[in-house]
Amino acid sequence: METLLEILGELHPEIDFETHKSLIDDKILDSFDIVTIIAEVNDRYGVAIPAHEITPENFNSASALYELIQRLMDED
Amino acid sequence: MRKKKIISFVILILAVFTLGWLLQKLLMPKYMTKIVEGALISEYYDEKNKDHDVIFIGDCEVYENFSPITLWEKYGITSYIRGSAQQLIWHSYYILEDTLKYEKPDVVVFSVLSMMYDKPQKEAYNRMSIDGLPLSLTKIKMAKASMLPEEDLITYVFPLLRFHSRWNELSEEDFKYWFKKDKIAHNGYLMRVDVKPASSFPKPRKLADYRFGDICYDYLDKIVKLCKDNDIELVLLKAPSLYPHWYDEWDAQIVDYAKKNDLLYINMLDHLEQIGLDFSTDTYDAGLHLNLSGAEKCSVFLGKILKEKFNLADKRQDENLKAIWQEKIDAYYKMKEEQYKELEEYGYLLKFNLKRAEEDNRLQ
Amino acid sequence: MLFTSYEFILFLCIVIGLYYTIPKRFQWKLLLVASFVFYYFSGWSNLIYISVTIVSTYLVGVKLGNLDKQQKLYLKEHKESLTPEEKKAYKERIKVKRWRWLLLCLIFNLGILAVVKYTNFAIANINYIFTLFKMNELSFVNLILPMGISFYTFKTMGYIIDVCRGKYEPEKNIGKLALFVSFFPQLIQGPISRFDDLSKSLYEEHHFDAKNFAFGFQRVLWGYFKKLVIADRIVAAVLEITKNPETYDGIFVLVGMIYYAIQLYADFTGGIDITIGIAQMLGITVTENFNRPFFSKSITEYWRRWHITMGTWFRDYIFYPLSVCKPMLNISKSSRKRFGEEIGKRIPVYLSTITVWFTTGLWHGASWNFIVWGLLNGVVILVSQEFEPLYAKFHERFNVANTFGFKLFQVIRTFLLMSSLRILDCYRDVGVSFRMFGSMFTKLNINELFNGSLLKLGLDVSDYVVIIIGVIIMISVSLVQRSGSVREKIAGKPVIIRYAVFVLLFFSIIVFGAYGIGFDSNQFIYNQF
Numbered sequence: 001m002e003t004l005l006e007i008l009g010e011l012h013p014e015i016d017f018e019t020h021k022s023l024i025d026d027k028i029l030d031s032f033d034i035v036t037i038i039a040e041v042n043d044r045y046g047v048a049i050p051a052h053e054i055t056p057e058n059f060n061s062a063s064a065l066y067e068l069i070q071r072l073m074d075e076d
Numbered sequence: 077m078r079k080k081k082i083i084s085f086v087i088l089i090l091a092v093f094t095l096g097w098l099l100q101k102l103l104m105p106k107y108m109t110k111i112v113e114g115a116l117i118s119e120y121y122d123e124k125n126k127d128h129d130v131i132f133i134g135d136c137e138v139y140e141n142f143s144p145i146t147l148w149e150k151y152g153i154t155s156y157i158r159g160s161a162q163q164l165i166w167h168s169y170y171i172l173e174d175t176l177k178y179e180k181p182d183v184v185v186f187s188v189l190s191m192m193y194d195k196p197q198k199e200a201y202n203r204m205s206i207d208g209l210p211l212s213l214t215k216i217k218m219a220k221a222s223m224l225p226e227e228d229l230i231t232y233v234f235p236l237l238r239f240h241s242r243w244n245e246l247s248e249e250d251f252k253y254w255f256k257k258d259k260i261a262h263n264g265y266l267m268r269v270d271v272k273p274a275s276s277f278p279k280p281r282k283l284a285d286y287r288f289g290d291i292c293y294d295y296l297d298k299i300v301k302l303c304k305d306n307d308i309e310l311v312l313l314k315a316p317s318l319y320p321h322w323y324d325e326w327d328a329q330i331v332d333y334a335k336k337n338d339l340l341y342i343n344m345l346d347h348l349e350q351i352g353l354d355f356s357t358d359t360y361d362a363g364l365h366l367n368l369s370g371a372e373k374c375s376v377f378l379g380k381i382l383k384e385k386f387n388l389a390d391k392r393q394d395e396n397l398k399a400i401w402q403e404k405i406d407a408y409y410k411m412k413e414e415q416y417k418e419l420e421e422y423g424y425l426l427k428f429n430l431k432r433a434e435e436d437n438r439l440q
Numbered sequence: 441m442l443f444t445s446y447e448f449i450l451f452l453c454i455v456i457g458l459y460y461t462i463p464k465r466f467q468w469k470l471l472l473v474a475s476f477v478f479y480y481f482s483g484w485s486n487l488i489y490i491s492v493t494i495v496s497t498y499l500v501g502v503k504l505g506n507l508d509k510q511q512k513l514y515l516k517e518h519k520e521s522l523t524p525e526e527k528k529a530y531k532e533r534i535k536v537k538r539w540r541w542l543l544l545c546l547i548f549n550l551g552i553l554a555v556v557k558y559t560n561f562a563i564a565n566i567n568y569i570f571t572l573f574k575m576n577e578l579s580f581v582n583l584i585l586p587m588g589i590s591f592y593t594f595k596t597m598g599y600i601i602d603v604c605r606g607k608y609e610p611e612k613n614i615g616k617l618a619l620f621v622s623f624f625p626q627l628i629q630g631p632i633s634r635f636d637d638l639s640k641s642l643y644e645e646h647h648f649d650a651k652n653f654a655f656g657f658q659r660v661l662w663g664y665f666k667k668l669v670i671a672d673r674i675v676a677a678v679l680e681i682t683k684n685p686e687t688y689d690g691i692f693v694l695v696g697m698i699y700y701a702i703q704l705y706a707d708f709t710g711g712i713d714i715t716i717g718i719a720q721m722l723g724i725t726v727t728e729n730f731n732r733p734f735f736s737k738s739i740t741e742y743w744r745r746w747h748i749t750m751g752t753w754f755r756d757y758i759f760y761p762l763s764v765c766k767p768m769l770n771i772s773k774s775s776r777k778r779f780g781e782e783i784g785k786r787i788p789v790y791l792s793t794i795t796v797w798f799t800t801g802l803w804h805g806a807s808w809n810f811i812v813w814g815l816l817n818g819v820v821i822l823v824s825q826e827f828e829p830l831y832a833k834f835h836e837r838f839n840v841a842n843t844f845g846f847k848l849f850q851v852i853r854t855f856l857l858m859s860s861l862r863i864l865d866c867y868r869d870v871g872v873s874f875r876m877f878g879s880m881f882t883k884l885n886i887n888e889l890f891n892g893s894l895l896k897l898g899l900d901v902s903d904y905v906v907i908i909i910g911v912i913i914m915i916s917v918s919l920v921q922r923s924g925s926v927r928e929k930i931a932g933k934p935v936i937i938r939y940a941v942f943v944l945l946f947f948s949i950i951v952f953g954a955y956g957i958g959f960d961s962n963q964f965i966y967n968q969f
Contacts, residue, residue, distance in 0.1 A: 027744075030740065031755055031759060031760070032789050032825060034760070035759075035760070035763040035764065035788055035789050035792065036785060036789065038763070038764045038769075039763075039764075039769060039772045039785065039788055042764075042769045042772075042773075043772075043773060043776075048764065048766060048769060049764060050764065051605075051756070051760040051761035051764055051765075052602075052605035052606075052607065054756075054760050054764070084935055084939075087939075088939050088942070088943075091939070091943060092943060092946065095943065095947060096947070096950070099947065099950075099951065103951070199957060226957060227957065228446050228956070230446050231956065236950060236951075237950070237956060238956055238957065240950055240951045240952075240953070240956070241954075241956070243902075243951050243952065244900075244902035244903075
C-alpha cells in the first residue's frame with residue numbers, strides 16, 4: 001500500500017489518496033495517469049494489470065486499486 | 077387533469093395548423109404583378125357562377141388569345157378559360173378532371189400546342205399550374221404526373237415547404253394580398269392592349285423526330301375518354317400564334333388523330349385572313365401572343381364555329397346570366413380603358429413591366 | 441435515406457406509430473425490420489456487408505461463450521483431480537483459443553472495412569511510389585463504401601472484445617444482436633454505443649410515456665434546427681472558401697475555419713440530437729456523444745467532450761490495451777534503464793498516443809489529410825501534457841486560474857487550436873492546408889472583411905442574420921445547459937410558454953431551414969409558352 005501511495009503521490013501531489021474515493025469520477029486521474037500507474041505497478045509489484053481491469057471501480061480509490069493488485073498477485 | 081391535458085394538446089395542434097396556414101398564405105407567391113398568369117388557376121374557384129357552355133384548357137395559346145367576354149357579347153356563349161403558363165397536357169387533363177367536379181360544359185376546347193412537350197419543363201410552371209387547385213386526389217395525381225426529379229410531392233400538399241425560403245423576399249405585395257387577391261383575368265382571359273408588331277422569326281429548326289411523345293398521346297386519349305364519359309364535345313385547337321412554329325408534320329398528326337376519334341380540329345393558322353388577324357397590330361410581343369384586339373378577332377371566329385357546330389344556345393336573354401355577365405363586361409371595359417390610359421401615360425403597361433417601371437421611377 | 445429527407449420523416453412516423461400499437465413483445469423485432477428497411481434504402485448491397493458482419497460477430501460471440509462454459513464445466517468436473525499447475529495450463533489453452541477466435545473475428549470485420557474504405561487510398565500511395573520508380577500505375581477499384589460501416593464495425597468490435605474479456609455474456613439471439621448493430625437512428629453517424637449500455641433498453645418492452653416522448657420529440661426538433669437552419673445554411677460559405685484556396689487566403693482562412701467549426705458542430709451535434717431524440721421517443725436510452733465541447737479549456741478536455749463514444753472507444757480498445765500490454769511494459773522497463781526515469785516513463789504513453797491518433801485519423805477518412813490531422817492532435821496533446829508543470833508554475837505565480845477572463849481565454853484558445861487543426865478536414869490536400877494556414881499569418885489583411893466580400897460567399901445579409909441568431913441561440917442553450925437539462929427547465933414553465941417555445945422552434949425550422957428548391961424568382965422571368 002505504501003508503494004502504491006508513493007506512485008500516486010508522485011503523479012498528483014495535491015491529492016490525498018488515502019481518503020479520495022472518486023479519482024476517476026472526479027476526473028483526477030486521466031488516461032495518461034492510468035497508463036503511468038500501470039507501468040509503475042508492473043515495475044514495483046511485478047503485476048501486469050490487463051486492459052479490461054481498467055474500470056472506474058478499480059481506479060476510483062487507492063484502496064480499490066490495491067485490492068486489484070492483491071487479487072492479480074493471488075491469481076498468479 | 078387528463079382532460080385538461082388533452083384539451084391543451086388539441087389547442088396546440090390547432091395553433092400549429094392555423095399558424096402554418098397563415099404562414100403558407102403569406103409566403104406563397106401572389107402573382108399579382110409581373111407574372112400575373114400564376115394567379116389564373118386559382119381564380120376559377122372564386123367564380124360564383126360555375127356553369128359554362130365552353131371550357132378552354134391549355135397554355136398561353138388559350139388564355140391570351142380568346143376572350144370569353146366577346147363570346148358572350150357576340151354569341152351569348154358562356155365560357156371559361158382554364159389556362160396556365162406552359163400548361164402541359166397532363167396538367168390540362170387533371171385541370172379538366174377538377175373542373176368537371178364543379179360543372180359539365182357542352183364543349184371543351186383543348187389547345188394542342190402542348191403536345192410538343194413530353195417532359196415537364198420547369199418547376200416554376202408546375203407550381204403555377206398545380207398550386208392553384210384546391211387540395212384533392214386530383215391535385216395529388218396531377219402533381220405526381222408533373223414533378224421534376226428534384227421535386228417532392230409533399231410540397232404540393234403543403235406548399236409552405238416549397239416557398240418557405242421566400243421569407244427574405246417578402247414584399248408589400250405579399251402582405252397586401254395575404255388573404256384576398258385581386259381578380260386579374262376575365263373568365264380566364266388575361267388582357268393586354270399594348271402592341272408590338274411581329275417581325276421575322278428565325279427559320280424553324282428541323283427536328284429529328286416529329287412524332288409527339290407517347291405520353292402525350294396517352295393523355296390525349298384520356299382527355300378524349302373523359303369528355304366522352306361526360307357527354308362533352310371535345311375540340312382540338314391550334315391558336316394563331318407565329319411562335320413556337322407549328323410544323324406541318326405536327327399538324328398532320330393532329331388531323332389524323334381528330335379523324336380517327338371523330339373530333340373537330342381547328343388550326344387557326346390556316347384561317348388568318350378569314351379571322352382578319354394583322355400581326356402588326358394584333359400582338360403585344362411580336363407574334364408570340366395576341367393582344368386584346370387579336371383575341372377579340374379570334375373569339376369572333378371561334379365562337380361562330382362553336383355555335384354552329386354544337387348548336388349552342390344564345391343565353392343573352394337569360395335575366396340571371398345577364399346580370400352576372402354585365403358585371404364582367406363592366407370590369408372588362410374598365411380594365412381596357414385603364415390599360416389604354418396607362419399606355420398613353422407611360423408608353424407601356426406597369427403591371428407587366430415592373431422592372432421598367434421601377435427604373436423609370438428612379439430616374440425621375 | 442437522410443435524416444433531412446421527407447422519406448425519412450414519413451418512415452419515422454410509420455415506425456413510431458406501429459411501435460406503440462403492436463404487441464409490446466414485437467417492438468424490438470419491429471425496430472430490427474425498420475433498421476433493415478432503412479439500410480436497404482441506401483442500397484441493397486449494403487445489406488450484404490452488414491449481414492456478414494452481424495453473422496460473423498454472432499458466431500464468434502457464441503463460440504467464445506461456449507469456450508467459457510466449457511472451461512467452467514471442465515474445471516468443476518475435475519475440481520479434485522487437477523493440480524493448480526494443470527488448471528492453469530488448461531486455462532491458458534482455452535485463453536489462447538479464445539484469443540484466436542477473437543483475432544479471427546476482428547481481422548475479418550476490420551478487413552472488410554479496410555478493403556472497402558482504404559483500398560483506393562493504398563493504391564494511390566503505391567502508385568505514388570511506383571511513379572518514383574517509373575513503374576506502371578495500378579488502376580483504382582470501384583467499391584461503394586457501405587453507409588455507416590465505420591460505425592457499425594466499431595460497435596461489433598467493441599462487443600466481441602468485451603465478450604472475449606468476459607465483461608458480459610454473448611447475445612444468444614442473432615436478431616437481437618442484429619438490432620444492436622443496425623439500430624437505424626445510430627447507423628449513419630453513431631454514437632458508437634456499447635452493447636452493455638444499449639442492449640437492455642433496446643430489447644425491453646416500452647409503454648408510451650408522454651413526457652419521454654415529448655422530450656424526445658423536442659430534442660429531435662432541436663437537432664433539425666441546428667442542422668437545417670444553421671449547418672445547411674453556412675455550408676455554402678464554407679465550401680466557397682475551401683474549394684477556392686487561390687481566391688480566399690489570409691483572413692478568409694480564419695473565416696472559413698470559424699464557419700466550418702459552426703457548421704460541423706451544428707451538423708454533427710444536431711444529427712446526434714436527432715438520433716438520441718428518436719431513440720428517446722421509442723423509450724430507448726442512447727449514450728450521449730457530446731458535452732458542450734466548445735466550452736473546453738484544453739485539448740484533452742475537448743476530446744473528452746467531443747464525439748465522446750469514439751474517444752472512449754479508442755481509449756478502451758486501443759490506447760489501454762496497447763499501453764499496458766506486456767511488450768509495452770517491457771519496453772517501458774528497458775527504456776527506463778537505458779534512458780532514465782523521465783524519458784522511459786513516457787515511452788509507452790507516447791507510443792500509444794501516437795498510435796491511437798494515427799488510427800483515429802485514419803478512421804475519419806482514407807486520406808493523408810486525416811492522418812496528419814490525427815497525428816497533429818496527438819502531438820498537441822503530448823506537448824500540452826509536457827507543458828503542464830510550466831502551467832502549474834504560472835498559476836502558482838499568477839492567481840488567475842479561476843478568473844472568468846482567464847477561463848474565457850482558455851476556451852477561445854482551445855476553440856482556435858481545434859479549428860486550426862480542422863483546416864486539414866477542409867482543403868483538398870495536406871500541402872494546401874498548410875499553405876492556407878500559413879497565409880493566415882503572411883497575408884493577413886483584416887480590411888478584406890469589410891469590402892463586401894463576406895457577402896460574396898453565397899450568403900446574403902438575411903442568411904447572416906439567421907446564422908447569427910441561430911448561433912446565439914445555440915450558445916445560450918449550452919450556457920443554460922450547464923445547470924441542468926433545458927427541456928426540464930422548459931417543462932417547469934406554464935403550459936402557454938412551453939407551447940410557444942415549441943411552436944416557435946417548429947416554425948423556425950420550417951421557414952428558416954435551408955432545404956428544398958430555393959425559391960428563385962429569376963426562374964419565373966418571362967418565357968412562358
